[in-house]
Each structure stands twice: as C-alpha cells, then as structure tokens.
Amino acid sequence: MISKLIDKIVNTKAPIVVGLDPKLSFIPERILRESFDEKGRTPAGAAEAFYRFNREIIDSVCDIVPAVKPQIAMYEELGIEGLITFKKTVDYAKEKGLIVIGDIKRGDIGSTSESYAVGHLGAADIEGESFSGFDEDFATVNPYLGTDGVKPFIDVCNRHDKGIFVLVKTSNPSSGEFQDRLIDGRPLYEIVGEQVEKWGASSMDGSYSNVGAVVGATYPEMGKVLRDIMPHAYILVPGYGAQGGRGKDLVGFFDRDGLGAIVNSSRGIIAAWKSEKYSQFADGKVGDAARAAALDMKKDIEDALF
C-alpha cells in the first residue's frame, strides 16, 4: 500500500494529506441549515453536516493532493451517527481516487488489536464469507502495548495490502512527558522508532515499508534523528499550520529525493474559509478556500525542499 501512496505523492507533487477533522464551528451556516432541516438538530443532523462539508472539501482537493486523513474522534463524538459519516467519508474519498488514512490511534493486546485491525483494514470472517468494516487504506496505531499490540495490524496489512503509521513522537506540547524520557541515555521515542524500523522489515513494499511512523512537525530536530533511525519508514507529520509547524521545519523529515514524509494539515485547510488570509472565501466557500490553502501549503513545502 505504501507504494500506492508514494505514486500518488509523485503524481500530485504534493506530500500533503488533508485532515478531515470536522467540528460544527468550521461548517458554514448554509450547510448547517440544510443538514438540520433535513435530519433535525440532532447527532444525525450534525453528522449530515459533517458529510456535506467533507464532500465539498474532497471534491475541491482530490486532484491536487494524494490523501485525506479523517480523525475518527470527531465522528465518534457524535456516537453511531457520527461513525456512519466517518464510513461514508472513507468511501467517498476512495471513490474520488484518494488514499485514506484512518487516524484512529488504536492499540491493544494481541487478539484485541487483531479485531481493530480487521475492522479498519481487513475483513471480518462470518461463516466463511468476508465483510470489511471501515476499510481505510492506512490506520494510525499506538505502540504503548509493545510488539504484540502492533504485530496483528502488520499481519492484516500483509493480507490485505494496507499500511499503518505508528505513533513515535506526537505533535502535542506534553508529548515529551513520557516520549522524551531517557532510557540508557536515549529518549523513548528513539527506542520506539527503532522498533518501527524492525517491525517494518516484515512488510516491505518497494523502498519503504507499509509500517510508517507519526512524528510531529512541531519537533523538527527529532524528525531529523528519527528519519535516520527509520530509513524504511514513511513519516506521517501532523502539526503543520495551526499547531505551529512550517515548511522550513519539515526538511529533516524528508529523504534527499523529497520522499519519505507526508505532512498533514487539518484546520489550516478545512477551516481556511474562516481565516483572515483567505477572506475572499468568507461567505462559506469551503471548497475553494481549502483548495487555495492546500496549494499554498504545497508551495511552502516545495520552497523548503528544493
């Protein structure tokens, strides 16, 4: 699966993933009213608004970016109705030719991790027939439980040609609390990074592995070190834009050929219509603003890399 993502990155010349993390406050009045009129001021109505909002963004960026990353928490907040929209969003994005990274940060012990992996990347076996659940292309995975929490995801990836990104160093301010603690003189995130490289050996797909890593844009120095520790892991980089990361901070996450990393922006793209910088779209032109913001982000990264 990682080779498919890389092909799309090469074709679009955009190592960018658009984070589909909707909130009601990001959604223009027009979409809210239509959705609430149709389904009520209820979780069903809010979920409908999320879906219409996502569709406008997907339609506007699907030819210029390789991938989207819906953050399942935003949907889970609305319960079942939200999760139905999560699934519809995954399907719609794939229909439009996008790669879908499910930002689910799951992780549990052996057989339980397998259930998550099957539900998100594989297919459940019901009396000999296979049924896929959410069917993303990639999922993010939390490594705190160690190899037997991660391995079932890799097995499912190998069976279904899918991929994962394992949390190594996250973009949030308190990520250092545990991740930066020194073990034999080296921070925990380096130890996790080494494991990612090892785990990845069993799922190579071209020059990179289907086992990638999450490293926050907000920690560029650590990105550089981790790039070297994990030569076969693609790095998913959150934290660009709203969280403070900029193009020039990202150079160390990439390999010399401009591959090796894909940078996520959520709010900076999906809520661009509400920002001062894109005030020409302030009347709710969600899609046009998202496209403009994605193209600006592409240029910012290009300028830094080449």
Add this chain to the structure above:
Amino acid sequence: MISKLIDKIVNTKAPIVVGLDPKLSFIPERILRESFDEKGRTPAGAAEAFYRFNREIIDSVCDIVPAVKPQIAMYEELGIEGLITFKKTVDYAKEKGLIVIGDIKRGDIGSTSESYAVGHLGAADIEGESFSGFDEDFATVNPYLGTDGVKPFIDVCNRHDKGIFVLVKTSNPSSGEFQDRLIDGRPLYEIVGEQVEKWGASSMDGSYSNVGAVVGATYPEMGKVLRDIMPHAYILVPGYGAQGGRGKDLVGFFDRDGLGAIVNSSRGIIAAWKSEKYSQFADGKVGDAARAAALDMKKDIEDALF
C-alpha cells in the same frame, strides 16, 4: 463515579468485572442460527448474535457482580453494525443496574481527546442541546501522549460524574518492551503511575479518585509497587483466568480493606460453557455457565484476600 462502583463492589462482595468481549466462536449454535435467520449471515446478523449472547450473560450475572466491561474492538471489527450492538449492550447493562466500563483505550492530543471523552463519557453540544453518544460510566485511556491527552477526559469526568482507567502496566507478554524500560533507574510504568496519582487529585470522589489505572494480573509484583505509588487510584486488573492470573496473585493489587482493585475476566466467564470445567453447561447454557464461573472467581479472590 468511583464511589458508585465501590458501593456496588461492597454490596455484591465481588471485586469482579465481566469482560463482554464476544467472538462468534464463543456463541452457541442456537443463538447463531436465530440471529442469522433474522438478519442474515452478515455483520448485522453477527452483531445480533453478539447482542443476544451479551444479554444472556448480563441477565445471569447482574445480581452478583458490580460491573461489565465491553471491549469495543470486538464490536468495531464488525463495523457500524457491531458498534450499534456495543451501544445497545452499554444501555442494556445499565438498565440492569450494572456499572459499564468501556474498554476503548483511546488517547490523542488535546481537542481530539476531548472529542473521544465527549463521545464516550459526556454529551455533544448541538446548537445548545446535549446529546450523549455511547455514555459508558468509565473508559480506559492510553497515556502515551501525556497530560494533554488525558486531561480532557478528566474534565469530562468532572462535568458528568464519570471515571477513567489509565493504562499503566498492561497484561500482555510484550508490555515490558516500552513500559518496563528504566528511566533514572525506574521503569516507565512507575513514572506513568505517578502521573496517574497526580492527575487523580483533581477528581477525588471519596477515598479514591475517578482516575484509576490498568495493571495486568500477570505482573503481581508490579501491582504491589503500583498500589503504593497510586494510593488514590482504583486498579482495574485484566489478565485473570485465560491470560494466566490467579486469585493469589492479586493480593498486592488490593488495599488492606479488600478495596482498591477490580479484577476483569472475559473469556473465563463468557465462554465458560465451552470449557471442560463447566461441561454440565456444554449444550449452550451460556448464562448458567457464566454465573457459575463468576461465583467461582469470587470465591477464588475471597479466599486469597481474607
């Protein structure tokens, strides 16, 4: 919320939680046939079988145990249909007077963790009205992202009188890979345990905090150390039974008054009807076998503690 759980533990004299982690292979032919006949050999049919199975167990144990712990991964494996059954199971267990611990192991950065917390323990705000999503009483939380991943859960707990159990030392064989690594001479799980105690100070409810910890029965020595490090944290102990933990291993997890810990058993109770020990229920008497196994487990723990 922790005081409600403690009241129920005292009343039932059973520091036991039944893990509702269904698999098709645990479900008797009778329930499978009825469910598939009604809803097809599909995720909807499998989810119906999970629900009927769970109901039989809940009906049989609701007067002798304080709580159940559905593992959401098992439901997520079946996609949306499975999650509908997860929600119906939460509701049914609460109707029957049980406390529900959602074993969801979520955790993300700030606002994203808040969405998970709202979806599972709180209520989403839709134009001024509140709608609860899954509405468990407790949820399990992964601490790898540090304080700003955990704090939003605690805030929601405080607003809605709910609780969490934070993963500290998990029961699986490879949990030591990261959790046992030494930081300034002490294992990471102790550092996490100290944080749990600190986090808990902002959510005290009687002698214990609404912020508890997960520590595996398979590591009794560590349980003892962690009991001392986290005097105000209730400990949720997985790994009893099928994973190898026994009553006499559990003493160190408890306080002197027999409080301070609640022990989970999943397969050992819900699939008891399939085991040799309970062969009198082998013709698919799921509920009767679960009750017998729960009573045996209660006695095993009582004998060890008193």
